Amino acid sequence: MSILVDKDTRLIVQGITGRDGSFHTKQMLAYGTQVVGGVTPGKGGQTTEDGLPVFNSVQEAVDATSANATVIYVPAQFAAAAVTEAAAAKIPLIVCITEGIPVLDMVEVYHAVQGAGCRLIGPNCPGVISPDKAKVGIMPGQIHKPGRVGVISRSGTLTYEIVNSLTERGIGQSTCIGVGGDPIVGSGFRDLLPLFEEDDETDAVVLIGEIGGDEEERTAEYIGEHLSKPVFAYVVGQTAPEGKRMGHAGAIVSGGAGTAASKIKAFSAVGVPVARTIDELADAVAEKFKA
Amino acid sequence: MKIPEYQAKEMFADYGIPVPPQQLAVTPDAVYEAARKFGGTVAVKAQVHVGGRGKAGGIKVVPNADEARAAGERILGMDIKGIPVKKVIVVESAAEIVKEAYLGVILDRGVKGISFICSAEGGVDIEEVAAKTPEKILTFHTLSREFPEEEARTFAGQLFNDDATEQSVLNVMRGLFRLLIEKDCSLAEINPLVLNDRGEVVALDGKINFDDNALFRLPDIEALRDMDEEDVNEIEAKEKGLSFIQLDGDIGCMVNGAGLAMATMDMIKFFGGEPANFLDVGGSSSPDKVIHAFKLLMGNAKVKAILVNIFGGITRCDDIAKGILESYKQIDITLPIVIRLSGTNAEEGMAMLEGTPLITAESFEAAVKKAIALSKGEAA
Numbered sequence: 214m215s216i217l218v219d220k221d222t223r224l225i226v227q228g229i230t231g232r233d234g235s236f237h238t239k240q241m242l243a244y245g246t247q248v249v250g251g252v253t254p255g256k257g258g259q260t261t262e263d264g265l266p267v268f269n270s271v272q273e274a275v276d277a278t279s280a281n282a283t284v285i286y287v288p289a290q291f292a293a294a295a296v297t298e299a300a301a302a303k304i305p306l307i308v309c310i311t312e313g314i315p316v317l318d319m320v321e322v323y324h325a326v327q328g329a330g331c332r333l334i335g336p337n338c339p340g341v342i343s344p345d346k347a348k349v350g351i352m353p354g355q356i357h358k359p360g361r362v363g364v365i366s367r368s369g370t371l372t373y374e375i376v377n378s379l380t381e382r383g384i385g386q387s388t389c390i391g392v393g394g395d396p397i398v399g400s401g402f403r404d405l406l407p408l409f410e411e412d413d414e415t416d417a418v419v420l421i422g423e424i425g426g427d428e429e430e431r432t433a434e435y436i437g438e439h440l441s442k443p444v445f446a447y448v449v450g451q452t453a454p455e456g457k458r459m460g461h462a463g464a465i466v467s468g469g470a471g472t473a474a475s476k477i478k479a480f481s482a483v484g485v486p487v488a489r490t491i492d493e494l495a496d497a498v499a500e501k502f503k504a
Numbered sequence: 505m506k507i508p509e510y511q512a513k514e515m516f517a518d519y520g521i522p523v524p525p526q527q528l529a530v531t532p533d534a535v536y537e538a539a540r541k542f543g544g545t546v547a548v549k550a551q552v553h554v555g556g557r558g559k560a561g562g563i564k565v566v567p568n569a570d571e572a573r574a575a576g577e578r579i580l581g582m583d584i585k586g587i588p589v590k591k592v593i594v595v596e597s598a599a600e601i602v603k604e605a606y607l608g609v610i611l612d613r614g615v616k617g618i619s620f621i622c623s624a625e626g627g628v629d630i631e632e633v634a635a636k637t638p639e640k641i642l643t644f645h646t647l648s649r650e651f652p653e654e655e656a657r658t659f660a661g662q663l664f665n666d667d668a669t670e671q672s673v674l675n676v677m678r679g680l681f682r683l684l685i686e687k688d689c690s691l692a693e694i695n696p697l698v699l700n701d702r703g704e705v706v707a708l709d710g711k712i713n714f715d716d717n718a719l720f721r722l723p724d725i726e727a728l729r730d731m732d733e734e735d736v737n738e739i740e741a742k743e744k745g746l747s748f749i750q751l752d753g754d755i756g757c758m759v760n761g762a763g764l765a766m767a768t769m770d771m772i773k774f775f776g777g778e779p780a781n782f783l784d785v786g787g788s789s790s791p792d793k794v795i796h797a798f799k800l801l802m803g804n805a806k807v808k809a810i811l812v813n814i815f816g817g818i819t820r821c822d823d824i825a826k827g828i829l830e831s832y833k834q835i836d837i838t839l840p841i842v843i844r845l846s847g848t849n850a851e852e853g854m855a856m857l858e859g860t861p862l863i864t865a866e867s868f869e870a871a872v873k874k875a876i877a878l879s880k881g882e883a884a
Contacts, residue, residue, distance in 0.1 A: 240818065315715055316611045316688075316715045324647050356847065368761065369762075370760055370763060374815045394762060397616050459762055459765070459766055460765060461762045468630075490771060492867075492868075
């Protein structure tokens with residue numbers, strides 16, 4: 214199986230005629246993702262270089278293509294409205310790549326998406342990939358390999374590094390999800406773990422956390438109570454100074470809360486091994502699956 | 505982005521929150537004049553962004569203008585946590601404080617909404633109160649841009665345990681909430697909010713942090729940015745599309761991606777070295793960015809070795825190597841540089857770096873260890 218995206222994913226691209234949108238549409242098509250169209254307000258009726266229809270609105274795109282997923286590459290000023298529009302059209306899976314959406318806007322967007330019964334991944338994320346099935350986002354497809362380990366991460370490049378380390382050791386992935394580096398994201402570790410728990414083709418999950426917020430702590434609690442599959446964790450930001458945003462808007466230790474130490478302690482308390490280096494993480498997963 | 509106390513209180517006043525009369529001053533004479541104008545007791549307060557001003561001697565309450573001048577002389581020019589004090593405010597402080605409370609409103613990632621934080625214990629570090637006596641903190645939240653009128657009413661009278669202050673506190677809550685919504689604050693807090701012997705509820709001190717993601721739509725806030733108070737390197741880096749944070753160590757880091765950059769710092773520390781900075785050059789291989797990044801690292805006198813850690817995804821490592829070679833030609837790099845390229849076209853990239861003074865490493869760990877050795881004056 215895999216989770217969230219697969220061969221049946223019918224994807225539209227919001228911002229398909231923009232620089233990032235058009236580049237990554239080509240990349241996703243090349244990977245084999247079923248991209249069925251795109252949206253750019255005011256450019257409806259055009260056809261992209263790749264022969265995809267462009268629509269003025271998400272609703273028109275859904276009506277014409279029966280899309281069941283959307284990926285958003287529009288600039289930060291318009292991204293919150295783009296997510297809300299996708300939610301209003303009841304697209305089950307909304308993946309927002311855009312970085313820099315005001316947090317206050319995300320408060321409203323988050324609850325609009327919840328209210329519509331949709332699932333949002335991101336914003337400020339690399340997207341979702343189920344190797345050899347579908348890639349929805351900006352990650353380099355070739356480092357992934359189909360397999361039975363799920364990956365959830367708050368980071369981009371660091372996730373590629375870790376996925377690459379797993380692949381090099383012969384460990385393939387069922388689905389890899391970058392949940393996004395912002396303070397408020399549509400789905401967190403805690404929201405996605407149950408999907409991996411239920412997925413027949415996932416045997417273990419790798420969680421890549423970082424400083425800021427209490428998502429890791431809440432997730433640890435959930436793992437302790439509900440998860441039967443093994444989890445491997447890695448947490449970055451131990452050397453980050455207090456009160457500074459470490460690149461990601463959400464990666465900040467404030468008022469002594471959200472430290473790496475607190476997250477590592479929470480994972481350790483429920484028996485989740487926390488690797489100290491990337492090699493240690495990949496080796497631990499490989500060791501588990503050697504037999 | 506943060507603003508100093510006097511600007512925070514000016515904004516409070518704009519939103520109908522009572523604040524005591526205050527005057528900004530940059531010389532002892534100006535402090536004297538302001539104190540004389542107010543008459544009686546005044547507070548002279550250093551205006552820097554760091555916490556712990558009181559403990560550092562940056563806040564003095566004095567009975568008259570002559571002592572105010574003396575306090576101004578002492579405070580102006582002192583260093584608080586390494587930051588020189590260039591401005592003070594003189595605050596009229598005639599009224600006696602009866603009670604001190606804390607009132608804050610935050611964009612709350614936990615509840616994915618806007619939370620009010622109230623405590624009858626004010627003037628102290630709220631995080632300490634939260635850690636030691638969580639029962640003294642009351643919170644309520646809303647998930648929309650509507651002021652949570654009903655909950656606010658419930659809590660307003662409790663803050664000073666005095667029904668007579670309910671309307672005043674409620675007004676302060678409304679003002680603070682509107683400020684957060686209209687100015688995209690991630691935090692707006694009044695600490696302490698005081699009840700004085702005249703029965704007035706007044707914001708004596710406060711702090712406002714703005715959501716950096718929203719600054720594009722807040723030109724009036726961006727204009728308040730005080731370059732004296734910010735790390736010039738961090739601001740310059742931001743303008744070039746780099747994300748840079750200065751640290752204390754001696755190994756300069758250049759990494760693509762924030763998560764990988766944090767992992768690189770952690771790894772340096774783990775293997776016994778000290779990172780000099782956090783630096784995310786982003787996904788681009790543009791020589792411009794790389795040149796600026798090298799300049800930033802070389803500008804730090806403490807740096808003894810540079811570690812470049814790149815994972816090529818969509819961006820190809822051979823493109824990145826090209827960018828690095830180009831910048832190497834354009835600037836005089838005198839420090840040893842360890843470079844590790846991985847991911848897309850890494851082999852091609854590494855091959856291009858052969859025969860240059862750059863020290864290549866096969867893996868992340870090997871690169872970190874080489875950089876640490878070099879930082880300690882040992883051979884890589």
